[in-house]
Amino acid sequence: MTQNADRDSLALARKTWKVLEPYHGAVYFSPEAAGNYADLGVDARTGYFASRSAALGAAPADLVIATFYNFNPQVVRRAIPAAWEAATPQRFAAARLTGIDTTLRRILGADVSSPELVRAAELARSAAEVTLPHPQGRPLFAAHAALPWPSAPHLVLWHAQTLLREFRGDAHVAALLTAGLSGIEALVTHAATGDIDAGVLRNSRAWTPEQWEQAVQNLRERGWLDEGPQLALTEDGARRRAEIEHTTDRLSALPYRTLGPAACAELRTLAKPFSLAVAKELLPWAVDRLGKEDA
Numbered sequence: 563m564t565q566n567a568d569r570d571s572l573a574l575a576r577k578t579w580k581v582l583e584p585y586h587g588a589v590y591f592s593p594e595a596a597g598n599y600a601d602l603g604v605d606a607r608t609g610y611f612a613s614r615s616a617a618l619g620a621a622p623a624d625l626v627i628a629t630f631y632n633f634n635p636q637v638v639r640r641a642i643p644a645a646w647e648a649a650t651p652q653r654f655a656a657a658r659l660t661g662i663d664t665t666l667r668r669i670l671g672a673d674v675s676s677p678e679l680v681r682a683a684e685l686a687r688s689a690a691e692v693t694l695p696h697p698q699g700r701p702l703f704a705a706h707a708a709l710p711w712p713s714a715p716h717l718v719l720w721h722a723q724t725l726l727r728e729f730r731g732d733a734h735v736a737a738l739l740t741a742g743l744s745g746i747e748a749l750v751t752h753a754a755t756g757d758i759d760a761g762v763l764r765n766s767r768a769w770t771p772e773q774w775e776q777a778v779q780n781l782r783e784r785g786w787l788d789e790g791p792q793l794a795l796t797e798d799g800a801r802r803r804a805e806i807e808h809t810t811d812r813l814s815a816l817p818y819r820t821l822g823p824a825a826c827a828e829l830r831t832l833a834k835p836f837s838l839a840v841a842k843e844l845l846p847w848a849v850d851r852l853g854k855e856d857a
Contacts, residue, residue, distance in 0.1 A: 584841040584845050593842065611641040612646070613657060616654040621642065621651075623638050629732075630702075659712065663714070665718070670716065679716055683715040686722035692731045693707070702731065703725065716836075733809075740809070741806050743806075753792055754795045837852055
């Protein structure tokens with residue numbers, strides 16, 4: 563493959579993943595899923611850790627910390643293994659699936675069985691199934707890949723994107739480790755790109771202001787961040803962060819490269835309205851990003 567063809571292949575993979583990601587990400591903001599976790603006796607944050615890690619079985623806290631990577635370990639230890647005392651991993655997995663089922667049916671209405679969604683589900687499943695023979699080094703992906711496929715098209719599309727997301731996520735963790743970034747340092751460098759507010763990243767992953775500031779100082783000493791009052795990458799830091807993203811794209815491109823440019827374009831065209839619908843309801847910050855993504 564030529565250098566230009568490789569660059570185009572990686573851009574294709576990233577663009578297609580980004581268009582479908584809100585459709586998967588809705589589960590983390592679903593009031594129906596949160597209600598299901600409450601019925602099991604836990605709060606929404608504990609339900610998040612338990613439901614996403616349930617595919618691993620009754621995982622210990624250290625395994626969840628390892629695979630989720632950028633959360634404050636203390637908040638994980640408060641949730642796990644206490645969650646398994648409230649309910650089994652199987653019940654949390656079921657609560658997650660029924661929660662997103664209800665959410666998608668509510669938001670999409672009759673579109674859950676439309677020809678467009680059925681076709682999008684077929685394409686996404688074809689892409690996801692390419693990843694199944696390649697679980698090595700991708701523990702969270704492998705766990706979710708072992709779950710049974712749902713039958714309803716809107717859930718097939720959601721499960722397919724879940725697999726593609728975790729396939730990419732495990733690759734991203736590998737790239738961060740190779741670059742020498744801890745979980746909180748990964749968040750700080752992400753915030754320094756300007757793509758997302760630092761406070762959102764810090765609070766959503768439960769880091770204290772003191773822990774965040776210490777990570778900022780460590781990264782400044784290592785040449786990743788400027789010394790100025792604004793959180794910004796140095797030239798070298800920007801280069802290294804770009805290398806992380808490039809490595810992630812390269813390690814995640816297989817399903818999209820196999821699907822091919824035409825089918826990926828078709829998938830983006832079909833899935834974008836569904837992603838937009840759930841983003842408008844649950845992930846408003848993703849709406850502008852989706853609007854800028856060409857099919």
